[in-house]
Amino acid sequence: MNMSMILQNWKMLGRLYRKGCSANRHFCSRAVQTAKKYEAGQCIHGYRVEKVEPIPELYLTAVKLEHEGTAAQHIHIAREDRNNVFSVGLRTTPLDSTGVPHILEHTTLCGSEKFPCRDPFFKMLTRSLSTFMNAFTASDWTMYPFSTQNAQDFENLLSVYLDAVFYPQLRELDFMQEGWRLEHQVVNDHGSPIVFKGVVFNEMKGAFASPEQVYAQHLQNSLYPSHTYSHVSGGQPLSIPDLTWEKLRQFHAAHYHPSNARFYTYGNLPLERHLELIDSLVLSRFSRVNTDTSVPDQQRWSKPRTVTVNCAPDNMAPNPDRQTTVSVSYLLSGITDTFEDCTLSIIGSLLTSGPTSPFYQSLIEPGIGADFSPSTGYSGDLKEGAFSIGLQGIAEDDVPIVEDIIRETFDKVIEEGFPQERIDALLHNIELSLRHQTSNFGLGLAVSIAAVWNHDGSALDALKVTKNVEKFKQHVKEDPKFLQNKVKQYFKENTHKLNLIMVPKEKYKLEVEKKEDEKLQQMVSILTDDEKQKIYNKGLELAEKQNEPEDLSCLPTLRISDIEKRGEFIQVSHSTPLNVPVQLCEQPTNGVTYFKAVADASNLDTALLPYLPIFCNVLAQMGAGQMDFRELSQEIQLKTGGMSAASLVTNSHTDPLSYEQGILFSSYCLDRNTSDMFSIWSEIFNGVKLTAIDRLSTLVKMAANELAMSVAQSGHSYAMTHASSFLTPAAHMKERLGGISQVRHMKQIAEMQDVSPVLEKLALIAKQLLNKNSIRCSINASPEHAQKSVNHLETFLASLSGSSRGAGRILIQKSDFTATCEKTHVELPFPVNYVSKCLETVPYTHPDSAVLSVLATLLKWKYLHKEIREKGGAYGGGANMGGGLLTYYSYRDPHVMQTLEQFDKSADWARSGQFSDSDVNEAKLFVFQGVDGPISPGEKGVDLFLQALTDEAKQVHREQFFDVQKNDIIQAAHRYLTPGNRPSAITFIGPENPATVTDSSWVRVSETESSDMPSQQGVV
Incomplete structure (x- = not known):
């Protein structure tokens, strides 16, 4: 997953079976209390304790350690939280836009020394009770995190993650599948055209279909032009085909070493056991090396710069004549000064957050544009912070007006300062955020300290929010113009200033498609007959590999017997x-x-x-x-x-x-x-x-x-919602x-x-x-x-x-509601598709509901993942059960009709029982991840309040999951997935498609059509 997108939107405790840590409260408390007793200089399993710091406002004790043999860094957060977290982060600094760290993140998880099966990461999703499993690629770091409430599950996942990161197989076929490849459009048809394929290739094409993402990426590349930030870590689609398998392996060798690693553990499990396992499984096999992955400071400009870029028009935007975006951005101080970082974050919020902020009043209220420009506000995600302010949805002629308003607003703030009640309100929100509990608190902490830690700053200082806030208050008290002087320093007098303008271009999409086609033709035209034959053979080899049955016995797994039969009953x-x-x-x-x-x-x-x-x-x-x-x-x-x-x-x-x-x-x-x-x-x-x-x-x-x-x-969510509306x-x-x-x-x-x-x-x-x-x-x-x-x-x-x-x-x-079978194509000029098919099933309390939930999980992980993602190249796809519907979907998908065919074939597969009893048990484990997922204190009892869903009803449903057998699933597949047995509807969102043009059974909805509301059955 490309973290450069996640970070812009990351603004991100169920039950543990009673045989584990949650049942033994004394054991858990002891693990947390022990952490407070460690001392600097103490040695534990090859590690030396460097610092122990209680952080009372977050109810935790932080322990910082270094591995003596490799210099690997480790931070442990001891806290009374059953949702234990592990992550390993590595500084990954690409010097091109081929997406090498992103593709490596995908390929790393495709098989390792100890777990040589294909995609052990995805296989573990159904062999675990994890509350989170994923991997992130940011602009300059890659992180592999998971969380679970189960002690044995923690060790199982730890062994898989460590082996994947440090001993991956990095097979060429996995690189081709996950990254990119040249392959015949029809794999076994030598006469079909050679095209680009690959999961990341299609993922990034979908990502850059968003004008907002195009703008944010150009902003970073233009404001930090001298080193790694001038490149696209996720991969620029036209540059991805320049990456070779050998360069991928070289990047791993240079960056994926413990000396370049930062380990993080969180929760109420014992630190000693974590260290013992990490040392024995990985670190004891490595020696310290000098890694040169650091990011140099950006050389400061002597005068401001202006950059103009283009994007595709947004056909869903309200006004086609007002789609220009402009912003003024500034490079600020290094983020490792955590007080300065905190101060700039507060100033950024004071400038832009809410209707009382100066820029809201000067830019939003006059109605010049539709909203703030992408990336507005302070960002501390890279080595040096940045602040950006501007507008999107403006007329191109209004660009100078916006730039003038921004300059005048800074002048006004420097002259007048900020009202005290604004400062008080912001500080109140910081206090409240420290007390507000979320179900993924430990994971949030890992992400929040990643950037500072990645650049050798003090991650522990970054956690001391109260200390920095008190220091901020003291500065404001001692110097009434403290904030005004900061605004003057960083914005009025700062010559490292970028004016970025993005103007929609009518032929932008066609030009991108033309460039991709030219790139393809250029690569194909120089192929010899032997190379073309090799491409054909490799395509067949990959398809054969994808179809091979796998021996998953090497992977650890939990058992259904590990799950408590009785769920949590919440007292209200x-x-x-x-x-x-x-x-x-x-x-x-x-x-x-x-x-x-x-x-x-x-x-x-x-x-x-x-x-x-x-x-x-x-x-x-x-x-x-x-x-x-x-x-x-x-x-x-x-x-x-x-x-x-x-x-x-x-x-x-x-x-x-x-x-x-x-x-x-x-x-x-x-x-x-x-x-x-x-x-x-x-x-x-x-x-x-x-x-x-x-x-x-x-x-x-x-x-x-x-x-x-x-x-x-x-788009997949919109497609699913639309298709379901007919049923x-x-x-x-x-x-x-x-x-x-x-x-x-x-x-x-x-x-x-x-x-x-x-x-x-x-x-x-x-x-x-x-x-x-x-x-x-x-x-x-x-x-x-x-x-x-x-x-x-x-x-x-x-x-x-x-x-x-x-x-x-x-x-x-609505007893008069009639479900109808409809097929709708919502035409939007995306380079990829979002596909959904929905079938009418049964409500929550029906005995078949639990069976269908297990069936949907089987369809997703045992059939659709392989056919739609691995073989089809879509970024994602699967099936869900809920709301009386079984819903298929795919996400950032290069195909439509092929995907719909696989939806139907998955039903054939289920009806014929081409899955094992162990597959059923794994599907149950995955279902219980959701059933027993973390719930924060503020959300306890919400099912009862919103849906009148009692704990007793949930317990009945829970017990039904335990009883699901293979034959139950086969029978349910016959009842609900046999064509004609149940009403179904299809919707896909994507570009013009010849199949929907020539087939009159499809309803085509153009983005330029009226906004009239749907009929009873949901037609747009």
Whole structure:
């Protein structure tokens, strides 16, 4: 996975079987307590302890070690958390754009010395109870992390990961499959044309289909032009074919050595055992070497530079004449100075975050553009930090205007500084973030320290957020112009400044395709007959290898017997203050109160339904009571971690023709601010200001722009949502409120010159839903604060109009809904496709539901992965079961009809029982990864609250998984996957396709067509 994309969006505790560590609380506590007793200089299994530091604000103790034989670095985070994490990171600094670190990341996981089977990484996904498994490629580091709550599973995965990273086989056929290759379009047809294939090749073609990604990549390459950051670590599609197998092996030899490695462990398992295993499995076999992988500082410019680039027009964007992007970016200080990094991060947020920030007011509110430019704000992901500010969705002629506004805004900040309440609000959010618990906390820490540690900075200092914040407060107190002087230093006086302009070009896509074709023809034209024959033979060899049955006996695995038969039962209580149903779940929340509420929308006027997502989007951003939108935003930042609303559609778990429709309100705050949080909700419910036309227009343009960009990144999700909309009423409503239909609807509204009719509709929604007529609430809080939270909630409820009916979940019955078999091609000019096929099945409580979940897992990992990813070259593909549907999908796929054929063949494979009992057990293990996945304290009891899904019902479902046998799956495959037995629907999103043009059974939807809402069956 290319981390250069993940890092831009990474803004990222279930049950452990009782025989393991979670059952022995004394053992776990002892492991954490022992960590506090280590001393600098102490030697443990070949390691020397360098430092031991408690970090109380994060409830952890950090131990820093160095391996004496190899100089490998190791940080262990001891914390009372069962979700234990391991990662090994390596500094990987490419000096070209062939994608060598990215392709190496993929190929490394394809087989190793101890585990020579094909793709042991993917095979372990079904032999484990991992809560996370993946690998990341960033611009200058590669990381291999996993997490699990099971002690034996931890050791199993550790052995596989270590062998993969340090002893990979790096076979040529694996390089061809994962990276790139020349191969005949039809592998066994010598007469078919030779084309480019490869998983990473197609992945990166899909990645650069997004104008946002194109811009972000050019920004990095242009701001840091002198070394590794001037290249595309993930791989530029036209440069990927320049990478040879030998260069890949050389890159591994130069970068994948323990002396260049940084090991990380986290959780409540004993450090000694981790060190013992890492030393015996890897480090004891290596000697220290001098690795030269460091990144030099970027040479500073003496004067600013301007760069202009092109991209493809975004056909989903609201205004075709306003698609230019411009930003001004600055190279700042090195990130290893963690205080300066913290200070710049705070300044970046003060400048850009929220409606009260100066750049929001100067750039967003005037309506010059649709939203901030990609990568806006401070970034500390590379060796030296950067700050970027600009706009996207502007007219090309407005570029100088935007640049002038940016300069003037900096001047104003230097002159006036930041209001103290802005600083207080930001510091409050930092305090709250330290207390707010997530289910993947340990993994988040690993990613958060990766950049600093990668450049030899102090990872432990990077964890000391409170220390840096206190130092920041002291500087501000001692020097009233501290922040203004920093802004002047880094932005006014900084000559390392880049003006980047991106202008859409109508023929951009054709030019890219032409360049790819020219590259292909150039490579093919110089091939000798012998080389062409070798390509043909290699294609056959790879196909034969991909089809070979594998002996997986070398891989470790857990057993179904390792899983506890009884799931976790979460204690909740219920009350009805003012006749409103309230669920209370007492949890150790670190002094944070979590609130959720659902307002029933079953009786909302049909004409208002398409506007429900817009209503949710703007509800907390328009002002309320005596506060305008800026004052409301400021109050929310000062008192909460954010207040949100989202349209909600949840399936009935018993009836496929029933569903709940409503709005989900969510917020959380420090316990001391609970009263204030509910006061803000009271102001919103009783006095939301739905009158400001300009404000609504601004928010709509931002939302429409965000939705338009999301299609290129999440096309498979949109395809799945659209295909499912033909089969169940709940899925149909989800498409209307969150699918391609909603993207088009938002585009249509963003194009309106006068949005006052929209305001009128939003006011009607507020009148119907913002009351206590049909609302239910939930609170998760610590036992010592629970009753106070309920009391504050009662005060909020008392302030609302209406009279509660005391009803809980209200279901809409759609007995007249008729599932239809439809095939839809949503034409968008992407270089790859997103394909989905959905079949109607059964709801959650049906006995076949558990069987179908195991079947979907078998289809994904035992058939579709090989056919769609390994052989077909798509970045991903699989099958899911849920919501009364079995859904196939593929992601960044070079094929459509071939993929649909494989969906059908997978059904034949399942019906014929071409899988073993051990395959079934592995599929069950994978299912239990989700069933027993981590749940944070703030999310405990959410299934009961949102879906009325009791622990008893979940336990019945759990036991059904244990009982699933091979014959049950074969019978289910016959019942549900036999053609004609069940309604099915197909949708794919992608470029023009000859098959859908000539076949009249396909409905083709062009991106230029109207934004009309779908019919009952979901047609766009």
